[in-house]
Amino acid sequence: MKRLWLALAAAIFIILPSCDSAVVPTGEQDGPVELTIWHDKEEDVAAVLQEALDRLQPGVAVRLERKSGLTEALKLVGNNPGAAPDLYFFAHDKMGVYAEMGILAPITGFVDAEDLNGFLPMTLEAVTYKGAIYQLPIYFETLLFMYNRALMNDSQVPATTEDLYQFMASGAGGRFGFIEQHSTAYYSAGWIHGFGGGIVADDGTPLLNTPETIAALEYHLKFVKRMPGEGEYATVNTLFREGRAASTIGGPWLIPAVRQSGIDLGLAKMPAVAETGLPLAPYSGVQGLHVLRVAAENPAKSAAVKEVLALLLNPNLGIAMAKASGCAPALLTSYDDDEVKNDEMVMLMRETAESAVPMPNIPEMDVMWNVVGNLLADVNMRGRDVSEAAADAQKQAEALILAMR
Amino acid sequence: MGKRRYGALYAWLALAPALALIGLIVVFPILYTGYISLTNMNIYHWFTFRIIGLRNYINALFVFDSGFLSALGVTALWTALNMVFQLTVAFVMASLLNIEKLRYRKVYKTLLMFPWAMPGYVSILLWRNGMFNSQFGLLNQWMERLGLEPVRWLSGDVSAFLSSMFVNLWLALPFMILIMDGALQSVDRSYYESAVIEGAGWFKRSVSLTIPAIKPIIAPAVVITLFTTFKQFDVIYLLTRQAGARTGANLHTVLTYAYENAFVTNNYGFSSAVSMILFFLLIGFSLTTKLRARRAAQ
Amino acid sequence: MNKTAKRAGLLLLNVFFIAVCFGVLVPILYAFSVSLNAQNSILGTDFSFIPRALTLENYRAVLFDRPVLLWLGNTVTLALSSVCIAMLVAVPGAYSLSRLRFKGRKSVFNGLILLYSFPAILSMFAIYRLLSPIGLINTKAGLIIVYVGTMAVFGLLNLKGYFDSVPVEIEEAAQIDGANGLQTVMLILLPLAKPALIVTGMMVLIYVWNEYIYAITFMTGADNYTLAAGLYSLQATEMSGSWPVFAAASIVVSLPILAVFFATQRFMVSGLTAGGVKG
Numbered sequence: 005m006k007r008l009w010l011a012l013a014a015a016i017f018i019i020l021p022s023c024d025s026a027v028v029p030t031g032e033q034d035g036p037v038e039l040t041i042w043h044d045k046e047e048d049v050a051a052v053l054q055e056a057l058d059r060l061q062p063g064v065a066v067r068l069e070r071k072s073g074l075t076e077a078l079k080l081v082g083n084n085p086g087a088a089p090d091l092y093f094f095a096h097d098k099m100g101v102y103a104e105m106g107i108l109a110p111i112t113g114f115v116d117a118e119d120l121n122g123f124l125p126m127t128l129e130a131v132t133y134k135g136a137i138y139q140l141p142i143y144f145e146t147l148l149f150m151y152n153r154a155l156m157n158d159s160q161v162p163a164t165t166e167d168l169y170q171f172m173a174s175g176a177g178g179r180f181g182f183i184e185q186h187s188t189a190y191y192s193a194g195w196i197h198g199f200g201g202g203i204v205a206d207d208g209t210p211l212l213n214t215p216e217t218i219a220a221l222e223y224h225l226k227f228v229k230r231m232p233g234e235g236e237y238a239t240v241n242t243l244f245r246e247g248r249a250a251s252t253i254g255g256p257w258l259i260p261a262v263r264q265s266g267i268d269l270g271l272a273k274m275p276a277v278a279e280t281g282l283p284l285a286p287y288s289g290v291q292g293l294h295v296l297r298v299a300a301e302n303p304a305k306s307a308a309v310k311e312v313l314a315l316l317l318n319p320n321l322g323i324a325m326a327k328a329s330g331c332a333p334a335l336l337t338s339y340d341d342d343e344v345k346n347d348e349m350v351m352l353m354r355e356t357a358e359s360a361v362p363m364p365n366i367p368e369m370d371v372m373w374n375v376v377g378n379l380l381a382d383v384n385m386r387g388r389d390v391s392e393a394a395a396d397a398q399k400q401a402e403a404l405i406l407a408m409r
Numbered sequence: 410m411g412k413r414r415y416g417a418l419y420a421w422l423a424l425a426p427a428l429a430l431i432g433l434i435v436v437f438p439i440l441y442t443g444y445i446s447l448t449n450m451n452i453y454h455w456f457t458f459r460i461i462g463l464r465n466y467i468n469a470l471f472v473f474d475s476g477f478l479s480a481l482g483v484t485a486l487w488t489a490l491n492m493v494f495q496l497t498v499a500f501v502m503a504s505l506l507n508i509e510k511l512r513y514r515k516v517y518k519t520l521l522m523f524p525w526a527m528p529g530y531v532s533i534l535l536w537r538n539g540m541f542n543s544q545f546g547l548l549n550q551w552m553e554r555l556g557l558e559p560v561r562w563l564s565g566d567v568s569a570f571l572s573s574m575f576v577n578l579w580l581a582l583p584f585m586i587l588i589m590d591g592a593l594q595s596v597d598r599s600y601y602e603s604a605v606i607e608g609a610g611w612f613k614r615s616v617s618l619t620i621p622a623i624k625p626i627i628a629p630a631v632v633i634t635l636f637t638t639f640k641q642f643d644v645i646y647l648l649t650r651q652a653g654a655r656t657g658a659n660l661h662t663v664l665t666y667a668y669e670n671a672f673v674t675n676n677y678g679f680s681s682a683v684s685m686i687l688f689f690l691l692i693g694f695s696l697t698t699k700l701r702a703r704r705a706a707q
Numbered sequence: 708m709n710k711t712a713k714r715a716g717l718l719l720l721n722v723f724f725i726a727v728c729f730g731v732l733v734p735i736l737y738a739f740s741v742s743l744n745a746q747n748s749i750l751g752t753d754f755s756f757i758p759r760a761l762t763l764e765n766y767r768a769v770l771f772d773r774p775v776l777l778w779l780g781n782t783v784t785l786a787l788s789s790v791c792i793a794m795l796v797a798v799p800g801a802y803s804l805s806r807l808r809f810k811g812r813k814s815v816f817n818g819l820i821l822l823y824s825f826p827a828i829l830s831m832f833a834i835y836r837l838l839s840p841i842g843l844i845n846t847k848a849g850l851i852i853v854y855v856g857t858m859a860v861f862g863l864l865n866l867k868g869y870f871d872s873v874p875v876e877i878e879e880a881a882q883i884d885g886a887n888g889l890q891t892v893m894l895i896l897l898p899l900a901k902p903a904l905i906v907t908g909m910m911v912l913i914y915v916w917n918e919y920i921y922a923i924t925f926m927t928g929a930d931n932y933t934l935a936a937g938l939y940s941l942q943a944t945e946m947s948g949s950w951p952v953f954a955a956a957s958i959v960v961s962l963p964i965l966a967v968f969f970a971t972q973r974f975m976v977s978g979l980t981a982g983g984v985k986g
Contacts, residue, residue, distance in 0.1 A: 042927075072923040072940040079675075080835045080924065083456055087844055087927075101675065105455035188653040233561050236654035238538045242545060261949075367452055371673050377655055378669075385564060385657025400670075407468060408451060408674045417809035424815065427800035427859045431819070433837060434856025439825050441833035505724070510717050513724075515972040520728040522968050523735050526961035528917040528935045535734045535957075539741075547737055579731065584910070588865075591906040594975055595872050595899075626872050626903075629820070629864035636823035664826060672828060684826050691824035 036065040037308040041293070043093035044074050046257075048329040053093070053142075056321050057312065064308040068093075082107030083298060090299035090309065095289040096130045097363040099138045102294070104367055109300030110136040111293075114310045119317050124354075127334040130290040130362030139292040140316050141334035143325055146353055146360040147194060147253050147286035149275065153268040155250035156181075161270065165198070165223075166278040168251075172230045177250025183243055184253045186228045187235040187384045189376035190287055190363075191253060196220040197285035197361050198277040203376055208368035210401035212379060213394045221383050221390050223279075228384045235384070253286070256330050256349060271352050274359070288360040290334065292316070326350050332357070371404040439688070446681035451674075458678065465682035472670045472683055480661035487574065487662060488639045494578055495585050495634065502582075503589035504615065518590070525583035533647040536576050537563070537654070561656070569649050569658030577644045581634065588630045592623035639691065640664055663687060735958075742766065742955035765955040775959070777930055778937040785847055785933060786915040789854040793911045794904065796855065797862030802892060804863060805870035806878075816867070819860050831924060844925050853921050858911045865910070869903030870896065905971050916964055934960045 041057075043050060050068055057066040069089065071077060075098055081087040082105060102108045112120075120128060123141055131139035151161060155177045162168035172181035185191040193203060201216030211217055232239055241258060243249045245265045253274075254262075262269050274284040293316065299305045315321065322333025323341045332353035333339065344350055363369065379397035382388040446465055450458035502521070506514050524532060540547050541562040549559040563569045596619070642664045649658045650665060661669075664687075671683040736756055745760035769775060803809075804816060834853060835844065843849030877899070878891045886894065897904065922936035932940065938956050 069928045070940065071927060072936065073920075077924050079455075080832065081839075081844075084839060086842075087839065101452050104452045106457075107455075185653065187655055187657075190653070232544050233564060234543050234656065236651075239542060239544050367675065370675060373652055374669055374673050377652055381655040381657050381659075385655070386659065403471070404670070404674055407671065407679055408676050409453060416807055420803040420807035420809040420812070423799035423803035423807075426796040427863055428815075430796060430852065430856040431822070431859050431863075434834060434853055435822050435825075435830075435860060437837055438827065438830035438833035439822075441836065442825075442829050445829075445832075502727075505720060508717075508720065510713075511720060511724075513721070515969060517724045517728055518972060519965055519969040521731055522965060523732060523961065525913055526916075526964035526968075527735075527957055528919060528938065528960070530919075531938065531957045532734065535738055539737045540734055547733070579734075587906055587909065591869070591902040591975070592872075594902040595869055622872075626868045629868045630861075632820055633823055633861060633864065636820075640826055642828075664828070667826070668828070677829070677832070681829060684829050688825045691826075692821055695821065695824060 036062050037305060039064060039066045039091065039299070039305065039308055039312060040089040041066060041068050041091045041093055041312075042071040042074050042077075042089040043068060044071060045093060045291070046329060049325060049331065052321070052324045052328045056315055056318075056324070060308075060311055060315065064311055066312060078102060078107065079105070082296065085298045085302065088296050088298050090305060091293050091295050091312065093142075093291065093293050095291055095363070096139050096141075097289065097365050097369065099131070099294065100133050100364075100366040100368075101370060103133050103136070103138055107297055108138050109295045109297045110138055111140050111295055111313060112137050113300060114295065114306070114313045115140060115317070122317070122336055123334050124336060124357055126288060126357045126360060126362060127290045127292075130288065130365065131292065133365050139290065139294050140313050141290045141292040142316060143292075143322060143331035143333050144288050144290045144353070144357065145256050145332065146288040146356045147191070147255055147274075148349070148352055148356065149251065149272045150244070150254055150258070150262070151251035151270045151272065152244070152247055152249070153270050154247060156270070158270060161272045162275045164278040165227075165275050165284070168275050169227060171250070172227065178248065180231060180243060180249035182227065182251045183231045183240050183249040185235045185237055185240050186224070186231055187377065187380040189373050189380065192221075192224065192376070192380055193361070194253065194274065194284040194286035195224045195277075198282050199223070199280055200282065202361075204364050204366070204368055204372050204401075206364070206366070208366055208405060210368075210372065210375070210398050210405070212376070212401060213391070213398040218390050218394050221380075221394065223277075225383065225390070233385065253284075256332075256353065259330065259349060271348055273352070274356065283359050285359045285361050286356070287363045288357060289363055291331075292334065367408065368405050371408065372401060375401045375404065442681045442684050445678055446685050448678045450678045450681075451676035455677075461678070465678045466686070468679055469671070469682040469686055472667065473686065476661070476670075477663070477666055480663050480666040483570070483660065484639060484662040487570070487641070488635065491574060491577055491581070491638045492631075492635060494574075495581055495638075496631065498578070499582055499585035499589045500615070500620075502586050503593055504611075504619070506586075506590060507593050518586075521586060522583045524579050529580060529643055530647060532580060533576065533644060536579075537648050541572060541648070563649050563656040564658055566658050566660055569656065569660050573645045573648050573660070576648065577638070577641065580644070581638070585630075585634065588627050589623070592626040593619070595626060596622040636691070636695075642668070738954040738957055742951055742958055744951055765949075765951040766959070768952050769956045769959055773937065773941070774930060774932075775934070775937065775956075778932050778934045779963075781847070781931065782916060782933040782935070785850055785854065786912050788847075788851050789858070789915045790908050790911045792851065793855045793858050793862050794908060797859055797866055797907065798892075798897070798904075800859075800863045801866030801870055802896070804867045806875070816864075819864055822860055831921070834921075835925070838925075845927050845931070849925060850921060853925075854911070854915050854918065858914055861910060862907050865907050866900070866903055869900050869906075873899045902975050905974055909968065909971065912967065913964060916960075 050070070054066075054068045057068065060066060071089075074092065074094060078088070078092065082102065088107070099108060120137070124144070127141040127144055128137070130144070131137055131141055149161075156171070160171060160176065162171055168182055171177060175181070189203065196202060196217050199216045199220035201214055201220050202211045204210050232243065240252060241254070241261070244252045244254070245262055245267065247267060259269065274286070276283045293313065295309055295313075299309055317335070319333070319335050319337040319340070322331070322335050322338030323344055325331040326333055326338065326344045326347060330347065330349050332350050333344070338344060339354060375397050378400075379393055382393040382397075383390050447460050447462060448458040449461045505511075506518060538546070543549055543559055543561040546562075548562065552559055560568070562572045641662060645660055645662055646665050646668070649656045649660050650669075667683050667687060672680045674680065740756050740758050742765050743761055743763070744758040745762040745764070804812060838844050838849045838852070843852065873896060878895055881891050881895050917935050919933070919935040919939045922933045923939060926932060926936065929937070929940070938953075938960055941953055941956050
């Protein structure tokens, strides 16, 4: 017993002094201006960006720091100069929340307006909130139609959703002709847009009980009935990767794993909804750098921020990212590169970008994910009447949006 | 008299460091939440909020609607069932583990602690994707091998409740077994020693001797577990309601309900008001049960 | 009862425990099997506990491609410090609650229990507001304070329950023999309450070991992660993560805890012996 106590006491004396080893960086020193960028991207993407940023040495030293739970952490530290990052690298859809909180600075203070003309229009639309631009886009992602050539040959690729349904019903592709994450808002948005509906309007009004949205959910239901009951990603991706489903809708992030499982993967345009002629138009996410106000308003840092953003206007960064991990660049000139031009997946995303709808960046969207998820579960899994469930969901969404204020 | 006053001084001095830390990390957040609940702190006034009185509480009352009441019912049932199973199973297991001749008890005990040695969300994901998945989960692979129809474990309300309860027991039992084991080690061995193999005698002895002896020792841990079970969020949320992984079961505890109907709004003042109401509800609940228990005892 | 019946009973008991352990371990064996599987699939539709294509690649990826040793170091520092400090503050406090009679004792005890009624989902904010001005965000000391503060309630209550069960007569006897207060606690009470100390210490240790929410929110940069936070960042989500690597990491994270648990088992015996001092 005594020895135990001695050991404990010794342990404390050894441990305590080593405790405060994590250092909080401060500005105001000689040498390079230090900037911190938070991100939560895969290593390939981060490495490309870090390499590009290292070219700003020795004047500017940029540290790309991986931060799990980035979105929550920003709410805590966003206006604290000692703890907040100077920039963060993330999708565009949270910018409304942060802009309203007052922790973001528009990037137009650092970039010439005409330089922005070089970006794909869809990406610019995505990063504009209430007339101000809060993100400098780097790349974007959208969902793609993917098929397993062993189960669906190129001539069977559906042009319309009815073709797709026929394929599913005929059993030509095996047990599951098509699977998707049918009860997730992000994935169903494509169907809703295909009917001309939407989840939330630009002014923050939920659109769940509109005739278009209800029609989309009703039509979608017959597809869901021919898919596995569970619609979460592990089920869908595993079934597709194991060759037990002929086709799916998935993000570019899925592709490396699918190819690794030895599947002869085909990529195609989204089928069009027969009734409306509109293609299934998935949400797109635009990834890029946001500037925090604490950095923008710090005279010691703003010049360095400008240099960092200027770097992103160079098409080579997008090209390098496309090569490293198949990202679709946001800058139009990046597509002049031959290797990018020959990348089937990147070019298909570029094409899909014409119809894709940027995820809404308004704060109201934050509560919609959850409400729409419940609505889809009600309709697809519990068999509730679509109009009734949609009316309830609309009411819940309105109540939650009201409660945001 | 003087000695007594010094005694009180010593007592408070000994308690002071612990109470100071608890004050900072547990009590302060409660006070702060109470303060924020009186302000209009939401994303539109994130750093510039001001006191707006009780308006958040008035709005918060809408959260406590019929949906909340049914969630409250589910939570009460959930808590009662979990506690009954936890206490019984843990007591039986701990008693069996303390049979003197059981040579490999350390190995068994260690293995039984495994579910506790992983972060909770890891185990829950393992259960959801590895065990319960209707397409390739282990349970359904076994069902198939037995020639039975695959089951969607997490999609019906009742089966999702039972599955969640099972996972919760799996997660919580190691702790309870450890507590019971520690308590049994601390009371006189003659209470339970080698009594188990004697069968019926064991049950009688447990009820009349062992349980009364360990009751005061395990009481704090049991009460704490009671509260945490009531406030359980992760198991039910991650198994059935996680964004992108809803199973179709409509199962709510008070906390998942409050989460989906208040916390997602990013309105911190409003969410704080909901938290405070939940807090007072739970305090009221525990005080009345305590009173009732005391009255029943008399 | 005769010898053979006893032996049969014991055999039965061992069979029972082996079965129970296997049952409990099924999800973990599943994770273990996935972690050894050479195919990067969450699972085939034809699962077996022994993977067909065996590989240690996932363990290599966990141990060498990530700063796992660094994370382990961070976790060990945090866990040891938290356990030590928690015990140092909880033991005297619990002793005071259990042995000393003073005004307000009951209210302190009841108040501590009621603290558990608070749904702590929003506590993070307040704690941030508290630690940030004194520069404790992004430091281990800050996390230690959070962890010890969180677990101190449990420590006080749990230890008090055990201390209550140790008969006061033993201490009184020691005091008559001339031992002072501190000596009585150190030499008499604590050895008798060894199981309590171990249970409480284990509880704190496991809490800190598995805690990731504060660790990922308050700490920045992969080098400052704890094991649980690192594991969280490795999570097998749709966009990133490979299940086998995640499974391997989960196993790696839990093994040290089990080793500690196994090692402390031999202290889990109270100094109280059968029929010794009761009554």
